[in-house]
Amino acid sequence: DTEVTQTPKHLVMGMTNKKSLKCEQHMGHRAMYWYKQKAKKPPELMFVYSYEKLSINESVPSRFSPECPNSSLLNLHLHALQPEDSALYLCASSPGLAETFTYEQYFGPGTRLTVT
Amino acid sequence: GQQVMQIPQYQHVQEGEDFTTYCNSSTTLSNIQWYKQRPGGHPVFLIQLVKSGEVKKQKRLTFQFGEAKKNSSLHITATQTTDVGTYFCAGHGSSNTGKLIFGQGTTLQVKP
Numbered sequence: 467d468t469e470v471t472q473t474p475k476h477l478v479m480g481m482t483n484k485k486s487l488k489c490e491q492h493m494g495h496r497a498m499y500w501y502k503q504k505a506k507k508p509p510e511l512m513f514v515y516s517y518e519k520l521s522i523n524e525s526v527p528s529r530f531s532p533e534c535p536n537s538s539l540l541n542l543h544l545h546a547l548q549p550e551d552s553a554l555y556l557c558a559s560s561p562g563l564a565e566t567f568t569y570e571q572y573f574g575p576g577t578r579l580t581v582t
Numbered sequence: 583g584q585q586v587m588q589i590p591q592y593q594h595v596q597e598g599e600d601f602t603t604y605c606n607s608s609t610t611l612s613n614i615q616w617y618k619q620r621p622g623g624h625p626v627f628l629i630q631l632v633k634s635g636e637v638k639k640q641k642r643l644t645f646q647f648g649e650a651k652k653n654s655s656l657h658i659t660a661t662q663t664t665d666v667g668t669y670f671c672a673g674h675g676s677s678n679t680g681k682l683i684f685g686q687g688t689t690l691q692v693k694p
Contacts, residue, residue, distance in 0.1 A: 497680060508670055508684035509625060521680055556624055560680075566612045567632075568674040568682055573617075573624040 470574035472557050478580045481547060487577045489540040489557030497521075497563045498540040499571065500532060501556040509556055509573075515540060516563045547581045554578050584609050586673050588685030596693050601658040603688035605671035612674045614647055614654045615682065620667040628656075661692045 470491045479485050489498065497516050501509035514522035515534040523532075529551075531543040540557055554576045560569040585608045595601050605614065613632045617625040629638055631647035631654060638645045644657045654671055668689045672682040 499680075506687075506689075508672075508687055511681055514680045516680065524681075563680040566674070568613060568615065568672075568680065570615060570627045570630055571625075571682065572627060575624050 470557055470559055470572050472555075472574035472577050474577055475575065476578050476580075478582060479544065479547065480582055481549070483547075484543070484545045486544065487542040487555055487557075487579075489542075489574055490538055491559040491572070491574075492538055493559060493561075493572065494537075495559035495561050495572070496537065497560045497569070498534065499558040499560075500530075500540065500542050501558065501573075503554040503556055503576070513542075514563070521563065544579075547579075549581050552579055552581045584673075584683055586671060586683045586685040588671055588688055590688055591686065592689050592691070594691045594693065595661050597663060598660050601661050601665070601690055603656050603669050603671075603690075605654045605673075605685050607652045607673050607683075610651050612651075614651075615672045616645060616654075616656055617670045617672060618667050619670065619687075623667070625670060658690075661690070663692050663694050666690060666692050 473488045499514050500512040503509045511524050512526045513532045518534045529546050533541040556576045557574040558571040560571045587606045615630045616628040619625045629645050635649045636647040642659045646655045668687040670687045671685040
């Protein structure tokens with residue numbers, strides 16, 4: 467199984483709402499990622515988890531809160547978002563992390579988020 | 583900071599023509615990866631290059647990693663409509679374990 471799944475596929479939320487994005491992989495990968503992608507732009511890294519511990523936070527605003535309950539699951543909790551946060555949110559996983567090497571990443575289909 | 587530049591931004595070709603996209607990094611890369619994102623889709627891993635001067639082929643796709651490990655290219659021979667999409671190169675971020683530095687991508691359109 468080389469699939470990363472994400473739910474929901476689409477999400478519309480108001481600026482005062484609280485919602486969560488979910489990601490799951492069953493490839494035994496030890497690293498998981500959250501990316502944000504705007505139209506016609508490359509994915510922009512937000513968070514990296516390695517062995518269920520937060521490894522990288524790319525100075526993401528606190529209205530985005532990641533959580534890794536176990537090695538297969540990754541959540542992104544959203545609260546008090548702004549309209550400019552509307553984007554495609556991609557989850558990815560890789561076999562692991564290394565100091566001087568980057569493993570291939572497997573991306574999920576993404577959640578298209580609209581903040582109204 | 584570390585940057586990966588990718589050109590061209592867009593390319594329109596007639597089906598059957600060849601296509602090439604180029605990546606250049608401001609620093610030496612330990613490895614470079616290529617991803618393809620179809621319209622409305624998500625990035626899909628194509629290949630990884632690790633060695634200086636490495637060349638790898640996947641059917642009509644040829645990937646190269648420069649001798650200095652600072653540039654890379656993807657060449658598609660005889661494009662087909664199924665090749666449509668955005669191609670991203672991505673290199674290892676030297677200061678951050680696990681961080682991929684993506685190029686801006688090249689969007690390929692193929693006219694049948």
